[in-house]
Amino acid sequence: MAPAPSCDPRAPSPSAGAAAVTSKADLDALYAALDAADEEAPDAELALAAWHARAAGSGTAAEVVLEEDVVDAHRGKRLTNHGSPLYIAVVRDQALAVGLLQRLGADPNYVHPEHGDGPLLHAAENGYDDCLRVLLSSHLTKPAEIFTVDRKIFLGQGLPQYQEGGLSALQLAARSGRTSTVTLLLENRAVLHQLLHRRDSFGRTPLQAALDALGAACPLKAAARGRLEEVVRALCGAAGVDAEEALETRVPSREEALEAAGERQRRLRARCLQVEQERREAARRRGLEAIAA
Known part of the structure; x- marks a missing residue:
């Protein structure tokens, strides 16, 4: 899944000077340091600390920007922003490296400037519970203040899909059927009190999103449906709602759920456009102003 630049006006803008252009060799060195940290190698902390200190010299939100070999005829060499070292560690599902980077002072609330993803959101959506547990252990992590932004997602062939802004880590985990992740998030006081009933940009709570996902799930995929049912039960338990009644009366038909999902995609596309x-x-206005000046 390749994220495209955000189409949400609230998304952070890339910051010139906050990221240092690095080489493929440097990126490989970071990967090696992360692997060593996750394998608890004796010199892992020293190697990763040295890399982190060098990268952090470019700004408090140091990012790894790789200069690709591909050359754009209009813009020169293409740059790929891999995000902060902590974000990279989460994407690689390396919990021990995440913990080490946090101890070194890495920001757990980092937001990628191009597509709005971050360590907490990525760990929750993908069910990386070990990474999520480490992130939530820090008093600096603010799960009730981190949300997705509207963005286009390319899935390969066919039309692009759109992810709505305003989704919390709990919302992402719930609609993805991540039962253990939802349970882990609900153990966090900020999540329980501020995100359990929070609605997304279409007015859905995490529970309703899970019910909608269950309705849309293929009837033949029993395992996926079972995970979503467990998510519904976990959310109902936290909210004091009768889970069996919710499963009996509040799950939309597959036709209704798919039609509603299609309508959300149409509205998201219109918002992004x-x-x-x-x-x-x-x-265009800035260009005209520059010419006039």
Whole structure:
């Protein structure tokens, strides 16, 4: 799944100077340091600390930006922002490396400037419970303040899909059927009190999102449906709702769930197109102003 730049006007903008362009050799060195940390190698902490200190010299939110060999005819060599070292460790599901980077001062609330993903959201959506547990152990992590932004997601062939903004870690885990992840998140006081009933940009709570996902799930995929049912039970238990009644009366039919999902995609596409049009118009105005000056 390849994320495209965010189409949410609230998304952070790339910050010139907060990221240092690095080489493929440097990126490989970071990967080796992360692997060593996750394997508890004797010199792992020293190697990763040295890399972190060097990278952090470019800014408090140091990012790994790789200069690709591919050359764009108009913009020169293409740059790929891999995110912060902590984000990279979470994407690689390396919990011990995540813990070490946090102790070194890495920001657990980091937000990728291009697509809005971050360590907490990524760990929750993908069910990386060990990484999530480490992130939540830090008093600096703010799960009730981290949300997705509207963005386009390319899944390969076919039309792109869109992910709505305003999704919390709990919402992502719930609709993905991550039972153990949902349970882990609900053990966090901030999540329980601030995110359990929080609605996404379409007015759905995590429970309703899980019920919708259950309705849309293929009837032949019993394991996936079973995981979603367990998520519903966990959320109902936390909310004081009768889980069996919810499963009996609040799950939409597959036809209804798929139609509602299609409508959400259409509305997201319209939102993203509107933001992109506004950005182009703003760029055009800046160009005209520069010419006039």
